[in-house]
Amino acid sequence: MESALEFESISKEYRGLFSRRRLHALQDFTLRVETGEIFGFLGPNGAGKTTAIHLAMGFMRSSGGCGRMLGAPFGDTRVRRRVGFLAENVALYHRRAERLVRFYGALDGMTGSHLVRRAGEALEAVGLKHEARRNVGKFSRGMLQRVGLAQALVNDPELLILDEPTSALDPLARVAVRELLVKARNSGKTIFLSSHLLSEVELVCDRVGVLHRGRLVRLGRTEDLLQAGARTEIAARGVAEDAFAGARARNGFVVFSVVSGDQRAALERVWSLGGEIVSVNPVRRTLEQIFLEVTEPPATEGDPSL
């Protein structure tokens, strides 16, 4: 099956008009987003996430490499009819929400009753049905973000590219958007989601990629990434604290953790030492831990900050 979005060795550098200084926003960036998945695109500020999205949308040209969106080269006008895009810090014209969504739908070639119906459905999907006749200029940031999402959904896109779609939303609205994304994925749509809200990404994304300093440093299925290096926490009694590396006393028990693969050996050791197992709990890693592992510089010896 054809990938929904492909970046092939893409690089992008920014140069000042009169300066020689170059900023490498993306370096040899290769990524394939498969059709029908929700892909979480993570990275710290300035990692190059938005640059990658803007390249895909044709807002800028790459310095090297190439890419395809729904089978067409980046920047192809016709293919954008099948794409929905929500920019970070959404900026829209000040007019009634329903008219605004219709305006963007009409730019995608939609007309007549189909356009009116789809605009209504898109506003309803983002919970703004009752605000449809209000001017967007009077909306809060969260509501504005929801209108932005509605304009991205109005053309019933095959591929949704969302740059921080829930950053300004309250918890209720976030849940609604999350459900909306899962529903869209279940109906066969592809979603490319750039977000800093790692807990959200963990909940909805099938795969994630972590970008750091313009390079893809981690890529995989969310489940696999969270499983890899997972540990098991064991609580026991009747054993000495120093019998296990890293063990500590807690509430009268000795608590220690081992890599999940070593769990059986650790349990047998407790028993062989005459101890008793109180609890065995798998400790799942969070996306946040993975994110910090790959984006934080490793601590070095003699580091004055330590």
Add this chain to the structure above:
Amino acid sequence: MKPVALIAFNFVREQRWPILVLLIWVLLLAFLGLAEPNSHDDLLLIFKIVGAYVVVFSIFFGGSAIYNERRSRRILAVLAKAVSRQQYLSGLVLGVTLASVIYCFALGLTGSWTLSGVGFRISQVWFLMLCLVSACTLAGTVALTFSTFLNPFFAAGATALVLILPPLMGRIVSTRWVNVIPVYTLASAVLGSSFEVPASQLWLPLGLAVLETVFFWLIAARIFAWVDIAVSVE
């Protein structure tokens, strides 16, 4: 064609306040027509001044359109749709033209009413409005071309230079230069009109203005195709 029209109407809508402010000058002409119906020369002078304003405004409209859209980042949501950059620019050119048509229509109506009463031919008024619209469209498109890679201030300066150069060369080298970019010729048809000597029929500059509008629009589209629109303009 539909996206072009949508962008054009949207442009006019976004510029509604400057357009309304401009229309106040037309009201001034109408007021003078009511208050002093027989002051021939004053009426014609106001008519000319009010006519000249729209050329200047269309340079500002054209020169700031892309910049404003990029600065507000509204351009991203528009160009994320099935709209090519060429269509986007066409929309802006049409928008500048529509803004000047609205203004010139109002001025033409008021001019027909006030000036015809004091001996100015109505057909002459509308011919001058046609000259004005053509001059505005060309001036706005030149400004738009420069604004694809310059900020509004420099774009307006570069446009003024380009528009002033032909009449300057016309004075220094040969009068044939005047019509190279005929904004000056068309605008001076309005500014030089009088009761005694009606403006000559300027079909050649009018035709040239249309051709050059297309020419500058093509250049603007070619340049704009290479611009990183997501990069901050600040």
